[in-house]
Amino acid sequence: MNSTALLTDHYELTMLEGALRSGAAHRRSVFEVFARRLPDGRRYGVTAGTGRLLDALEEFRFDTAICDFLHSSGIVDEPTRDWLAGYRFTGDVHGYAEGECYFPGSPLLIVESTFAEAVLLETLVLSVLNHDSAIASAASRMTSAAMGRPCLEMGSRRTHEEAAVASARAAYLAGFSASSNLEARRRFGVPTTGTSAHAFVLLHDSERDAFSVQVETLGRGTTLLVDTYDVAEAVKTAVEVAGPDLGAVRLDSGDLLWMAHRVRKQLDELGAKRTKIVVTSDLDEYQIAALAAAPVDSYGVGTQLVTGSGAPTAGLVYKLVARGASVDADAPMVPVAKKSSEKATRGGRKFAWRRIGSDGVAQEEVVGTGSAPEALKAEGRDLLMQYVAKGEVIARPSLAEIRERHEASRAELPPWSTQLSRGEPAIPTVYPS
Numbered sequence: 365m366n367s368t369a370l371l372t373d374h375y376e377l378t379m380l381e382g383a384l385r386s387g388a389a390h391r392r393s394v395f396e397v398f399a400r401r402l403p404d405g406r407r408y409g410v411t412a413g414t415g416r417l418l419d420a421l422e423e424f425r426f427d428t429a430i431c432d433f434l435h436s437s438g439i440v441d442e443p444t445r446d447w448l449a450g451y452r453f454t455g456d457v458h459g460y461a462e463g464e465c466y467f468p469g470s471p472l473l474i475v476e477s478t479f480a481e482a483v484l485l486e487t488l489v490l491s492v493l494n495h496d497s498a499i500a501s502a503a504s505r506m507t508s509a510a511m512g513r514p515c516l517e518m519g520s521r522r523t524h525e526e527a528a529v530a531s532a533r534a535a536y537l538a539g540f541s542a543s544s545n546l547e548a549r550r551r552f553g554v555p556t557t558g559t560s561a562h563a564f565v566l567l568h569d570s571e572r573d574a575f576s577v578q579v580e581t582l583g584r585g586t587t588l589l590v591d592t593y594d595v596a597e598a599v600k601t602a603v604e605v606a607g608p609d610l611g612a613v614r615l616d617s618g619d620l621l622w623m624a625h626r627v628r629k630q631l632d633e634l635g636a637k638r639t640k641i642v643v644t645s646d647l648d649e650y651q652i653a654a655l656a657a658a659p660v661d662s663y664g665v666g667t668q669l670v671t672g673s674g675a676p677t678a679g680l681v682y683k684l685v686a687r688g689a690s691v692d693a694d695a696p697m698v699p700v701a702k703k704s705s706e707k708a709t710r711g712g713r714k715f716a717w718r719r720i721g722s723d724g725v726a727q728e729e730v731v732g733t734g735s736a737p738e739a740l741k742a743e744g745r746d747l748l749m750q751y752v753a754k755g756e757v758i759a760r761p762s763l764a765e766i767r768e769r770h771e772a773s774r775a776e777l778p779p780w781s782t783q784l785s786r787g788e789p790a791i792p793t794v795y796p797s
Contacts, residue, residue, distance in 0.1 A: 389480035397473035403675035413496030457752035463770030497678035499534035507539030519670030585611035612640040628659035
């Protein structure tokens with residue numbers, strides 16, 4: 365087991381040490397993950413990374429080597445080291461279903477335990493959810509802009525090697541059809557695909573030789589890269605080599621809109637009417653939308669996807685919203701909140717309900733403290749599910765279920781939610797008094 369305990373910030377441990385000294389470490393506490401706002405121009409966000417976080421939570425242990433390192437480095441004192449040696453999260457975790465769309469103020473994750481147990485998770489929780497939610501949110505915009513045409517994730521070489529694996533998973537849950545990343549396939553079951561790069565063509569003495577070897581190796585249904593030299597000549601050669609049953613050709617440079625029309629016309633004239641056209645070349649949701657009228661069959665997306673298409677973090681925060689009046693396990697819970705004018709928070713353990721109209725379209729995100737009013741329960745659906753009970757993971761939806769959840773969640777949003785122009789969140793977040 366590889367511990368995730370040191371994937372954290374130094375100050376989590378100094379807070380722990382101080383709280384252990386004061387005795388407040390054992391007060392029951394509720395922490396909440398939410399976004400104050402969406403990235404500029406976004407109408408909704410996508411909850412992602414919860415499954416990865418559950419895995420990381422199960423590996424959050426301070427073994428002897430870690431405890432000795434923390435103590436010998438002067439990071440924690442001896443009593444804190446001893447407390448860490450026995451660390452196990454024993455609390456509860458509720459949250460939005462992974463794949464669910466969210467809005468400003470949505471309580472994406474609620475962690476309930478002692479202060480000591482829960483505060484240590486802050487950095488890990490935010491690291492996972494901020495990254496994966498940013499990627500999934502960008503991916504959702506891209507798959508929406510593609511209007512049913514498949515999108516392929518191809519960004520591994522444009523980010524950190526572990527971020528590449530997480531990005532492939534996040535993209536897939538938000539509607540991408542496949543990834544180029546093999547570790548994402550092994551670890552999470554994400555479908556993978558891949559054919560060849562320009563280097564393969566340049567390696568051979570002629571483009572015809574390269575195409576012939578690829579077809580012989582992968583079959584006529586393969587995708588041939590046709591922009592290494594002259595596109596028109598390459599398309600002609602590709603059909604001559606593979607015949608009219610050639611699977612697809614890929615365009616990776618130039619004016620993709622103009623080129624796609626030209627190549628489609630040429631393929632049809634050559635009798636390859638079923639051969640598809642795949643386009644790549646640093647695409648984002650805006651370029652995908654601009655190609656809507658082009659005869660393009662699928663999109664390969666790399667850099668812009670794995671960097672969040674301009675929003676590399678979801679901007680999520682992890683805030684204490686309630687704590688026990690004393691260390692007594694039965695002490696009443698007291699709402700707590702920051703009063704800062706720009707970073708104010710709302711105290712209290714939250715409920716979250718999405719009000720749905722009679723037409724099946726979402727109208728409001730209703731977030732309040734305590735229990736949801738009975739009248740509200742007839743107008744929509746509860747957004748919170750329990751993932752962890754008394755330290756044990758009790759729910760771990762499959763990636764297929766998460767994809768279905770995202771598709772259903774996005775489908776119930778108002779039509780303007782998929783607009784790429786700047787605007788307000790697709791639905792407002794309201795706080796009943």
